[in-house]
Amino acid sequence: MNLSQYESISSFLSTVSVIAGSENTCDVYLHYMQRFCEYVSLNPDQLIAERQTDLKSDDALVKMRAEDRLDRWYVELGKKGLSRNTCALAFNAVRSFYKSNHMPLEVEETPSWGDS
Numbered sequence: 001m002n003l004s005q006y007e008s009i010s011s012f013l014s015t016v017s018v019i020a021g022s023e024n025t026c027d028v029y030l031h032y033m034q035r036f037c038e039y040v041s042l043n044p045d046q047l048i049a050e051r052q053t054d055l056k057s058d059d060a061l062v063k064m065r066a067e068d069r070l071d072r073w074y075v076e077l078g079k080k081g082l083s084r085n086t087c088a089l090a091f092n093a094v095r096s097f098y099k100s101n102h103m104p105l106e107v108e109e110t111p112s113w114g115d116s
Contacts, residue, residue: 001037003030006044008101015100032093039073044097051103067105070094 003009012033016026037043042050047066054065061068070091077087098105 001034001043003034003037003044008044008048008097009033012044012097012100016096028089029093029096032090033097035090036070036073036094039076040069048098048101048103051098055103064106066098066103067107070105070107 009030013026013030016029017023033044037047040047051066054062057063073094074087074091077090078084082090095105095107
């Protein structure tokens with residue numbers, strides 16, 4: 001999947017480049033967005049569209065679907081042997097993606113290993 005073709009990624013990269021000021025950070029965040037999209041089998045625009053719909057639901061489990069997916073992915077990355085810092089970087093990349101598309105997740109910070 002070529003992430004650069006998605007409108008939600010353009011918005012994301014604009015935000016990341018301003019905040020981070022580093023092309024390397026953008027590349028790393030894109031890498032983890034690619035991996036997250038593969039994990040959930042959705043493209044970036046679908047993630048945002050789904051989030052918009054989910055937030056309108058009266059069901060708390062539906063409203064928190066994106067947060068739950070991100071938490072599960074974070075745990076999976078750890079099980080694959082990635083360091084806590086790498087997992088946190090991946091987690092923050094996805095969280096930033098949603099926030100830059102005006103669909104922030106209800107997460108305060110990166111979960112600790114014991115929270116999973």
